[in-house]
Amino acid sequence: MANLAPFLKLSPSPRVRTSPFWPGVVDAGVVSCSVYNHMLLPTQYRSPEEDYRHLKTRVQLWDVSCERQVAVSGRDAADLLSLFFPRSIETMVTGRCYYVPAVDQFGRVLNDPLILKLASDSYWVSIADSDLILWIKGLSAGLGLDVDIHEPDVSPLAVQGPLSARLMERVFGPEVVRLRFFGFDRFGFDHRDYLVSRSGYSRQGGYEIYVDGSENGMTLWRALMDAGHDLDVGPGSPNYTERVEAGLLSFGGDISSKNNPYECGLGKYLDLENADRCLALEPLKRIREQGPERMIRSLSISGPPVPNCQDPWRLSKNGEFAGKVTAATWSWDHNQNVAIAMVEAPYWDAETCLEVELPDATAEATVRSGFFS
Ligand code: THG
Numbered sequence: 001m002a003n004l005a006p007f008l009k010l011s012p013s014p015r016v017r018t019s020p021f022w023p024g025v026v027d028a029g030v031v032s033c034s035v036y037n038h039m040l041l042p043t044q045y046r047s048p049e050e051d052y053r054h055l056k057t058r059v060q061l062w063d064v065s066c067e068r069q070v071a072v073s074g075r076d077a078a079d080l081l082s083l084f085f086p087r088s089i090e091t092m093v094t095g096r097c098y099y100v101p102a103v104d105q106f107g108r109v110l111n112d113p114l115i116l117k118l119a120s121d122s123y124w125v126s127i128a129d130s131d132l133i134l135w136i137k138g139l140s141a142g143l144g145l146d147v148d149i150h151e152p153d154v155s156p157l158a159v160q161g162p163l164s165a166r167l168m169e170r171v172f173g174p175e176v177v178r179l180r181f182f183g184f185d186r187f188g189f190d191h192r193d194y195l196v197s198r199s200g201y202s203r204q205g206g207y208e209i210y211v212d213g214s215e216n217g218m219t220l221w222r223a224l225m226d227a228g229h230d231l232d233v234g235p236g237s238p239n240y241t242e243r244v245e246a247g248l249l250s251f252g253g254d255i256s257s258k259n260n261p262y263e264c265g266l267g268k269y270l271d272l273e274n275a276d277r278c279l280a281l282e283p284l285k286r287i288r289e290q291g292p293e294r295m296i297r298s299l300s301i302s303g304p305p306v307p308n309c310q311d312p313w314r315l316s317k318n319g320e321f322a323g324k325v326t327a328a329t330w331s332w333d334h335n336q337n338v339a340i341a342m343v344e345a346p347y348w349d350a351e352t353c354l355e356v357e358l359p360d361a362t363a364e365a366t367v368r369s370g371f372f373s
Contacts, residue, residue, distance in 0.1 A: 019065040020217025028235035036066035059163035060236025065155030073122040074147035088274035107280035128251035160206035247371030262292040298368040301337035305330035322347040
């Protein structure tokens, strides 16, 4: 595909849904967006390097309202989720988040959401970029289950970065910073309760506030911005470079419904011994036994800064197909190009040297032993 045209304008349409934080996003000087779950996802405010350094040293507000919630509740809620999440839903703890791939009956990844257990018969599935609600409704309708499935008017606002706890306690009180990683609870602000989890799509630490009711979005956005002047709070977004360094996967980019969870490196989030109801139990056991044919890897790429990866870049060894790079970027902190790639089994050992076809050049790519922590 050709480069995305920089002069392109976006045509307004109800199909591209707006975020409750949009006035704040525009006011803060957003310069680019992606599309995610039929919404705009801001991707840049200042320069890529400024956004990256600010995230790693300060605190940012991210409009991630595109992380839509699929609310599943009712008598059969846990049974329904057990059909396509390959681990025990019943034994999940209320008040905690779980990162688990959703799979079809063949064990292919449909989405990689967070599950929030609100009660034993009530869950939010906080989805990545695919219409998982259609699969959930389809299963429920086909089996005649007793559940309610809908997308509530809930929009996550992420507060990310090393100073995030100091900002959060000013707005939600000292209790909020007692949350442990992937825990959630309700905290008061402006005479309302907000569900807040300690989570987010970065390695810098932080929280996500699930704003219930779009009309409350800007009040909260402004309160957080106002409370954090001296912390240098600023706008931000899921950061491409930071997430490639850390190996945070992007569904639709790095992984897709062509992949199984083991290829995606998500095998550690499965518990097949306690997933008897999962439609993909047998296929997944078979893949686990045989081992995947390819796997997500961290690479470094030689040479000057590479462009961001639009269409995947071919990896080869002596002309043979060895995999594909799905995300790549210059890392300012590590002073090299880093990448996420799906690498074929014969080539996935650490230190393996491969050739990568960049848009206008070839370069050397080396498989790394793991992502940066
Ligand atoms: N937060 C919420 N919803 C989301 C995302 C989020 N929905 C879409 C998307 N992000 C889902 N994908 C991910 C990917 C990684 C993580 C969370 C959601 C993540 N992973 C950690 C890791 O890889 O180290 C921790 C996983 C663990 O140890 O259990 O946090 O960001 N609400």
